[in-house]
Amino acid sequence: MNLTDVATYGRSIVDALERVVVGKRPVLEQILTVILAGGHVLLEDNPGLAKTVIARSCATALGLGFRRIQFTPDLLPGDITGGYVLDRASGQFVLRRGPIFSNVVLADEINRASPRTQSALLEAMQEQQTTVDGDTLALPEPFIVLATQNPIEYEGTFPLPEAQLDRFLVKLSVGYPSAADERELLRRRRERRSDDLPIEPVGDAATLLAARAAIEDVHVDADLEGYIVALVGATRRDARVAVGASPRGSLALLKLARVRAALAGRGYVIPDDIKAFVMPALAHRVLLVPDLWMQRRAVDEVLQGIVQSTAVPVVAGPAR
Numbered sequence: 016m017n018l019t020d021v022a023t024y025g026r027s028i029v030d031a032l033e034r035v036v037v038g039k040r041p042v043l044e045q046i047l048t049v050i051l052a053g054g055h056v057l058l059e060d061n062p063g064l065a066k067t068v069i070a071r072s073c074a075t076a077l078g079l080g081f082r083r084i085q086f087t088p089d090l091l092p093g094d095i096t097g098g099y100v101l102d103r104a105s106g107q108f109v110l111r112r113g114p115i116f117s118n119v120v121l122a123d124e125i126n127r128a129s130p131r132t133q134s135a136l137l138e139a140m141q142e143q144q145t146t147v148d149g150d151t152l153a154l155p156e157p158f159i160v161l162a163t164q165n166p167i168e169y170e171g172t173f174p175l176p177e178a179q180l181d182r183f184l185v186k187l188s189v190g191y192p193s194a195a196d197e198r199e200l201l202r203r204r205r206e207r208r209s210d211d212l213p214i215e216p217v218g219d220a221a222t223l224l225a226a227r228a229a230i231e232d233v234h235v236d237a238d239l240e241g242y243i244v245a246l247v248g249a250t251r252r253d254a255r256v257a258v259g260a261s262p263r264g265s266l267a268l269l270k271l272a273r274v275r276a277a278l279a280g281r282g283y284v285i286p287d288d289i290k291a292f293v294m295p296a297l298a299h300r301v302l303l304v305p306d307l308w309m310q311r312r313a314v315d316e317v318l319q320g321i322v323q324s325t326a327v328p329v330v331a332g333p334a335r
Contacts, residue, residue: 054184
């Protein structure tokens with residue numbers, strides 16, 4: 016697969032998803048970008064905005080295995096990873112794999128579980144492996160976590176620890192549909208005569224892995240790498256920020272910018288590829304000073320100011 020194939024593949028995936036998710040193409044493109052970058056997605060929004068539908072549809076369109084974990088206050092780590100159980104027939108302990116052993120794992124309402132249970136995902140998300148009773152087991156390739164959470168103001172939620180938030184490549188919001196999109200949603204349901212959402216696979220696991228390999232050929236100018244470092248470094252120096260983004264934030268911008276370029280049919284990154292993901296990739300990695308915790312859009316304002324004040328390099332495409 017070459018970069019032209021990647022762009023065609025990406026359009027086919029998003030087109031398939033749009034058949035079941037109405038009016039959210041920008042969000043679908045961002046999610047696909049994260050998946051192609053090899054990362055995980057955190058969707059934070061109010062209930063009923065198709066977060067679960069998006070996750071399930073992504074798995075189907077990509078031709079990947081899918082498992083859903085409903086996070087609740089009484090969920091235990093073993094409910095996620097599985098464990099060894101006694102097989103009465105053989106008299107031996109055998110491994111019963113938990114739902115984490117799938118290509119796409121939907122961690123639904125992840126912030127309703129206790130921090131102890133949330134931590135069961137940390138190793139899986141970073142190392143693509145999990146430990147069960149002292150045995151380290153590899154997870155399927157590819158492995159993608161699509162997590163949903165309700166806003167922290169909702170009753171019965173636990174804030175995700177910073178270490179786990181940092182494992183998500185981006186944090187996105189779906190948002191309410193426009194009136195026209197909501198009417199289209201109703202029309203499609205009426206004409207479909209069923210709650211089932213038909214969607215056909217566009218590829219399979221091998222196709223996705225081939226696309227990821229092709230994206231490694233996207234060129235990134237050294238000045239643009241410096242631009243990424245400058246943006247992330249500015250979050251650590253801003254007086255309104257208590258804890259700035261880690262180097263994992265720089266890597267996230269690099270990966271996402273390369274995928275965005277490939278999906279646009281380019282073999283090189285431009286500054287707009289980086290700017291497009293500053294907010295989704297860095298907002299959840301920045302901890303503001305306590306005085307700003309109650310201001311809902313404070314992080315967005317900080318990052319917007321950083322983007323506006325950071326000099327943008329002038330670069331050309333790679334020499335042919």
